[in-house]
Amino acid sequence: MTRTILDPTSERNLVTRERVARPTSLSGLTVGLLDISKPRGDVFLDRIEQRLGEHGANVKRYKKPTFTKPAPVDLRHEIATECHVVIEALAD
Amino acid sequence: MSNPGSAPVLPDGIVAIVKRECETCTTIVPVLRELAGQVGLTVYTQDDPSFPGDPSALFDGDLAVSWHNDIETVPTVMRVVGGAEVERTVGWSRPDWERLTGVEGLGAGLPEWRPGCGSMSVDPDLVDELRVRFGASVLSARRVDVAEAEDEMEMMFNRGWTDGLPVVPPTEERVMRMLSGTTRAPSEIVATVPPDLVEVTVEKVAIAAVMAGCKPEYLPWVLTAVEAACTDQFNIHGILATTMPVGPVLICSGPGTRAIGMNSGGNALGQGNRANSTIGRALQLVIRNVGGGRPGEVDRATHGNPGKIGFCFAENDVESPYGTIAGEHGIEPGVDALTLFPGEGPRCVVDQLSREPDSLARSLAACLQSLHHPKLVLGFDAILVMGPEHARVFAEAGWGRDEILAAIGSHLNRSGADLVRGADGMAEGLPEAFADAPALPKFRDGGLLLAYAGGGAGLFSAIIGGWANGDIGSRPVTRAVQY
Numbered sequence: 001m002t003r004t005i006l007d008p009t010s011e012r013n014l015v016t017r018e019r020v021a022r023p024t025s026l027s028g029l030t031v032g033l034l035d036i037s038k039p040r041g042d043v044f045l046d047r048i049e050q051r052l053g054e055h056g057a058n059v060k061r062y063k064k065p066t067f068t069k070p071a072p073v074d075l076r077h078e079i080a081t082e083c084h085v086v087i088e089a090l091a092d
Numbered sequence: 093m094s095n096p097g098s099a100p101v102l103p104d105g106i107v108a109i110v111k112r113e114c115e116t117c118t119t120i121v122p123v124l125r126e127l128a129g130q131v132g133l134t135v136y137t138q139d140d141p142s143f144p145g146d147p148s149a150l151f152d153g154d155l156a157v158s159w160h161n162d163i164e165t166v167p168t169v170m171r172v173v174g175g176a177e178v179e180r181t182v183g184w185s186r187p188d189w190e191r192l193t194g195v196e197g198l199g200a201g202l203p204e205w206r207p208g209c210g211s212m213s214v215d216p217d218l219v220d221e222l223r224v225r226f227g228a229s230v231l232s233a234r235r236v237d238v239a240e241a242e243d244e245m246e247m248m249f250n251r252g253w254t255d256g257l258p259v260v261p262p263t264e265e266r267v268m269r270m271l272s273g274t275t276r277a278p279s280e281i282v283a284t285v286p287p288d289l290v291e292v293t294v295e296k297v298a299i300a301a302v303m304a305g306c307k308p309e310y311l312p313w314v315l316t317a318v319e320a321a322c323t324d325q326f327n328i329h330g331i332l333a334t335t336m337p338v339g340p341v342l343i344c345s346g347p348g349t350r351a352i353g354m355n356s357g358g359n360a361l362g363q364g365n366r367a368n369s370t371i372g373r374a375l376q377l378v379i380r381n382v383g384g385g386r387p388g389e390v391d392r393a394t395h396g397n398p399g400k401i402g403f404c405f406a407e408n409d410v411e412s413p414y415g416t417i418a419g420e421h422g423i424e425p426g427v428d429a430l431t432l433f434p435g436e437g438p439r440c441v442v443d444q445l446s447r448e449p450d451s452l453a454r455s456l457a458a459c460l461q462s463l464h465h466p467k468l469v470l471g472f473d474a475i476l477v478m479g480p481e482h483a484r485v486f487a488e489a490g491w492g493r494d495e496i497l498a499a500i501g502s503h504l505n506r507s508g509a510d511l512v513r514g515a516d517g518m519a520e521g522l523p524e525a526f527a528d529a530p531a532l533p534k535f536r537d538g539g540l541l542l543a544y545a546g547g548g549a550g551l552f553s554a555i556i557g558g559w560a561n562g563d564i565g566s567r568p569v570t571r572a573v574q575y
Contacts, residue, residue, distance in 0.1 A: 003237070003238040003244060003261070003263070004235045004236065004237050004238070004263065004264065005235075005236050005238060005244065005248075005261045005262050005263055006231065006233040006234070006235065006236070006262045006263070006264060006267055006299050007233050007234040007235075007236050007299075008233075008253055008262060008296065008299045008300060008303060008377070008381040008382070009253070009381045009382065010285075010288060010290040010292075010296075010381075010382045010383075010384065011233070011234050012288065012290065037564075065564075066330075066563070066564040066565070067564075068327060068329075068330030068333075068334065068560055068564060068565045068566070069324075069327060069329060069330055070329060
């Protein structure tokens with residue numbers, strides 16, 4: 001006799017999205033730097049901003065209200081519409 | 093035998109449902125014989141097709157007739173007109189049988205009245221299977237067939253559905269039985285579960301509760317815990333994702349904790365009690381299987397802690413000299429409630445010598461100061477779980493919750509100069525901006541919670557350390573249990 005059990009998962013069908021092609025150069029592109037509000041993340045991003053400037057990139061800075069929660073929808077939308085590339089500072 | 097799921101049509105006339113195992117049924121066989129000669133009689137037998145023999149019976153072996161006619165007692169006698177029941181009586185009662193059948197003088201020599209026996213269709217060992225067989229299924233979860241040669245326990249491990257321990261296979265029978273623990277509809281949405289932000293139904297929570305090993309009467313506690321966890325205040329996403337070793341800790345109180353057999357006494361924070369061990373586990377299985385929160389993926393804990401399998405205990409609110417955490421958060425006494433706290437594993441405070449409250453408050457403060465780091469203050473909450481022998485020291489001095497917390501707090505002030513980065517030769521500490529603060533408390537207002545649990549002997553308390561508190565992290569959430 002076949003035993004049947006119920007699926008405990010969300011039963012979601014994941015959509016696979018194609019990645020945006022990797023840019024060959026950062027020159028003229030807008031790069032977003034997202035500070036997740038962990039201590040010293042700004043130190044890391046300050047240095048990255050300096051180095052990106054040397055490669056001709058325009059840099060925009062963003063910050064999550066708290067590192068413990070996902071970035072708010074509005075912030076994600078803002079970054080997506082204003083930037084070509086984004087770098088996230090994750091660690092302390 | 094009827095087609096599964098369809099209700100058999102009853103024949104017109106008098107219908108009796110009996111089983112051989114019932115003494116009253118065997119007693120009234122002569123009455124059935126009398127009726128068979130005078131009225132149109134159909135007898136259904138549940139357990140033995142040869143019973144009663146004379147008159148002969150139809151065998152209700154699959155219990156379809158009994159199930160669809162809500163037979164709870166045998167014998168049941170019904171009068172049926174046009175395929176529909178118009179009247180019934182249960183057990184043996186001469187006046188009732190005579191009125192219903194229209195036949196006088198039934199059962200001469202029998203007692204006037206005999207109670208019936210339980211119908212097989214309400215046998216607790218069969219009812220879940222019958223509900224699945226005959227009831228229109230109210231469950232919408234995908235059915236997964238286990239192959240003949242497949243071990244179902246291994247199959248669930250292989251699919252990543254477990255927390256590393258075996259789980260109870262969530263069959264439809266078990267999930268239906270679990271759902272009997274709540275009045276809420278299986279399709280009702282309970283919460284949106286991080287990290288995948290999936291809406292979870294009562295049914296999916298019941299599946300997790302089955303897998304965790306819960307009994308149906310635990311389900312309202314699990315549902316309430318899921319609701320409390322998936323709030324912006326509690327922030328289960330952050331608690332899951334953090335590198336710190338925290339998980340949801342459930343502190344339960346109210347008469348319902350005793351009704352479901354929770355342990356608030358000896359070893360309350362430990363193993364061995366089914367309710368304590370499975371309610372918290374069910375919440376974590378919802379986060380894992382529905383929310384998609386798994387270690388090594390969104391769960392980035394550096395060490396974790398064994399309580400992340402599930403950490404749930406009850407407060408001894410009957411004997412507590414200072415009430416409960418739920419009471420502190422606005423729940424009336426006598427109301428079943430739970431508080432969710434983002435906690436690490438408990439650790440012990442040993443003070444076997446203090447008999448004066450100030451001495452004990454100092455000991456507790458000294459241990460609390462070191463929570464996460466002695467020089468890190470205001471960022472983390474904690475629960476102090478006092479057992480009877482520590483709590484008694486305060487109770488005998490006439491101290492209540494406020495006095496205890498105030499005294500502990502008075503010994504937890506440190507000057508900013510002692511806490512800043514570099515002080516005491518330790519790089520860790522507060523930013524330099526705090527250097528001039530004359531006194532900084534270890535805990536924010538309301539950040540030290542006081543629980544009463546544990547038991548037997550032992551001049552000990554337990555500290556459960558928290559996680560990033562307040563708006564930047566998590567606030568404890570207290571909810572009354574929704575039945």
